[in-house]
Amino acid sequence: MTDSSRIPGFYKLSLDERRQTIAEKSSVPYEQLAQAVASGGLDPVIADKVVENVLGVYGMPFGIALNVRINGGDRLVPMVVEEPSVIAAASNASRMIRASGGFHAEMVESLMTAQVQLFRVPDSNRAIRALEAHQDELLELARQAAPGLLRYGGGPNCIEVRDLGRGDIVLHLLVDCQDAMGANLVNSMAEAIGPRAAELSGGALGLRILSNLCDRRRVRSTCRVHARELLLTRTSSGNSSRPPPPDMAGEEIIDRIVEASRFAEIDPYRAATHNKGIMNGVDAVVLATGNDFRAVEAGAHAYAARSGQYRPLAVWRRDGSDLVGELELPLALGIVGGTLRVHPVAKLALEILKVQSSADLCMVAASVGLASNLAALRALATEGIQRGHMSLHARSIAIAAGAVADEVEAVARTIVELGRVTLEAAEESLHALRRYP
Ligand code: MEV
Numbered sequence: 001m002t003d004s005s006r007i008p009g010f011y012k013l014s015l016d017e018r019r020q021t022i023a024e025k026s027s028v029p030y031e032q033l034a035q036a037v038a039s040g041g042l043d044p045v046i047a048d049k050v051v052e053n054v055l056g057v058y059g060m061p062f063g064i065a066l067n068v069r070i071n072g073g074d075r076l077v078p079m080v081v082e083e084p085s086v087i088a089a090a091s092n093a094s095r096m097i098r099a100s101g102g103f104h105a106e107m108v109e110s111l112m113t114a115q116v117q118l119f120r121v122p123d124s125n126r127a128i129r130a131l132e133a134h135q136d137e138l139l140e141l142a143r144q145a146a147p148g149l150l151r152y153g154g155g156p157n158c159i160e161v162r163d164l165g166r167g168d169i170v171l172h173l174l175v176d177c178q179d180a181m182g183a184n185l186v187n188s189m190a191e192a193i194g195p196r197a198a199e200l201s202g203g204a205l206g207l208r209i210l211s212n213l214c215d216r217r218r219v220r221s222t223c224r225v226h227a228r229e230l231l232l233t234r235t236s237s238g239n240s241s242r243p244p245p246p247d248m249a250g251e252e253i254i255d256r257i258v259e260a261s262r263f264a265e266i267d268p269y270r271a272a273t274h275n276k277g278i279m280n281g282v283d284a285v286v287l288a289t290g291n292d293f294r295a296v297e298a299g300a301h302a303y304a305a306r307s308g309q310y311r312p313l314a315v316w317r318r319d320g321s322d323l324v325g326e327l328e329l330p331l332a333l334g335i336v337g338g339t340l341r342v343h344p345v346a347k348l349a350l351e352i353l354k355v356q357s358s359a360d361l362c363m364v365a366a367s368v369g370l371a372s373n374l375a376a377l378r379a380l381a382t383e384g385i386q387r388g389h390m391s392l393h394a395r396s397i398a399i400a401a402g403a404v405a406d407e408v409e410a411v412a413r414t415i416v417e418l419g420r421v422t423l424e425a426a427e428e429s430l431h432a433l434r435r436y437p
Contacts, residue, residue: 001073001354002026005066006098011088022064026076026352036348037062046342062288062345063087064352065281067094069102070221070367077368078349079284084392086280089375090368096229097371100322103223105363111157111174111216112332114186116197117206121167127201128161131171134200135159138193142173145192146185154178156189171197174216179358181291181334186210212298213330215306219359220328221366223374227251227321230378248382254323256381257316257374264312274312274373275304278327281372285365289353290339290346299330314373327370331362391416394426401426407433 002025010018019037023030040059048054065077065087079087097103121127131138135158142156149155154176162170173193175186190208198205227250264274279300286293304310314327335358340346355361379385394412401423403411407430414429415421 002076003074005068005074005076006095007066010064010066018064022076022352026354028348028351033348033352036344039344041345042343050339050342060287062349065090065094065368065371067091067098068364068367068371069094069098070105070363072102075354075364076352077285077364078288078352079281079368080287081280081284083280084396085389086284086372088392089379090281090284090371093371093375093378094368096225097223097374099229100224100226103221103363103367103370105219105221105367107359107362108218108220108328109216110176110359112177112182112186113211113214113216114173114175114190114209115211116171116173116190116194116208118169118171118198118201118203119167119206121169121201121203123202124163124165124167124169127169127203128163130200130202131159131161131197134196138171138173138197141193141196142175142189145188149175149178149180149185152178154180167203169201169203172211177332177334177358179335180337181295181332181358183210183292183295183332184337212295213302213306214299214332215303215330217330217332218303218328219331219362219366220326221363221370222324222326223367223370224319225323225325225374227254227323230254230257230323251321253378253382254318254321257323257377258318260377260381261312261314261316265315268310271304271310271312274314274377275300277376278313278329278369278373280369280376282329282331282365282369285361285368286333288346288349289333289335289355289361290343290349291333292338296331296333299332303330314370316374316377323374325370325374327366327373329366329369331365333358333361333365335361390421394421397421397423397426398430401430403430 007021019034020030023033040057042057044056047057060080060082062080065079068075068077138159139156143150157174157176160172164170173189175189177185187210194205194208230250230253264271283293286296300313304313313329314325316323316325335350335355353364394416395408398408398411410433411426411429415425418425
């Protein structure tokens with residue numbers, strides 16, 4: 001945690017000033033921070049050992065979300081994302097939420113699921129009884145497959161057996177993976193218990209692999225925003241650079257956000273986009289900390305569809321003059337092992353965040369996801385996102401047109417004012433700027 005994640009005017013600082021500020025606030029040595037981020041992350045020689053057929057590495061923007069307070073503690077939250085406005089949006093919404101005390105987050109459960117597929121089972125009821133009766137033996141086999149985890153206080157917790165019908169059953173092994181994401185751990189355990197499970201079931205052994213629908217490892221984050229905070233904005237929320245129309249009261253914005261939430265609750269087409277806005281925040285933290293974003297995405301969307309209808313992961317309601325939001329999703333994030341062994345920026349991200357545990361990191365990612373959702377809904381429910389989006393998008397267009405240094409802002413501003421956010425307009429503007437500086 002940091003003394004305060006509120007750093008007014010941070011966005012106006014130069015790159016180096018921002019690095020110095022975060023180094024100071026996070027107590028990470030400036031040289032270490034500057035070297036890690038300036039190197040673009042992973043050394044190609046290391047990358048060559050991580051995956052196959054490597055040519056080089058691929059850079060992404062690495063930034064910090066501000067104003068995030070979770071369970072009373074302030075966090076500087078590293079985010080890796082290529083989409084303009086995501087970091088600003090999360091920071092702005094977190095500032096509104098902070099005024100009412102910040103996020104409250106918790107892990108609902110912390111068990112990873114590994115599956116053992118058993119098929120052509122002659123008598124499913126008998127097989128289920130046999131497997132359940134031998135739970136202790138199966139857990140012991142699983143323990144032997146990951147002795148290191150036991151030393152850290154984790155390990156297999158229990159088994160559950162599901163009957164899929166027609167001679168198909170699946171055994172779930174539930175494992176406390178402590179601070180690891182746990183994919184390798186639970187896969188090893190599933191492979192270790194597979195043959196004995198098949199023997200006990202009388203059927204054939206199929207797949208032995210984790211489930212990314214890790215719904216026994218869920219995180220919940222909730223927040224509250226007072227109506228007046230929804231109006232108090234400098235760069236606005238979501239993907240907008242303007243405050244909402246002045247005649248729109250905070251109370252009305254609450255109603256509109258609740259309506260937007262209800263829309264996602266009744267329409268899967270909207271729910272998908274609503275959840276994309278949440279994942280803007282979640283994935284950016286997941287990526288920054290070297291975690292597996294494909295696993296997180298797979299789990300989140302499967303969980304969203306668990307009722308048979310694809311639904312929003314976060315919902316918003318009114319409580320008096322407050323807007324109250326709640327997000328719940330399966331999340332398995334590690335703070336040890338995997339990419340973290342080799343990636344200096346992922347390591348740095350964890351140092352800046354000062355996370356204590358996997359659960360802690362999940363709470364941060366979920367809270368930033370909830371903030372991203374609020375930011376998007378607030379913008380959509382008021383002025384729409386396009387104007388704000390365009391002014392940020394204009395910067396990329398300006399860079400594509402060849403603008404450098406201060407030219408980028410100047411060209412972006414001009415093409416937004418012209419209402420022509422196109423490459424052609426940016427080239428014209430840059431040409432004019434260089435001719436008549
Ligand atoms: C864009 O990246 C995300 C949004 O579409 C999310 C939403 O519609 O809620 C703005």
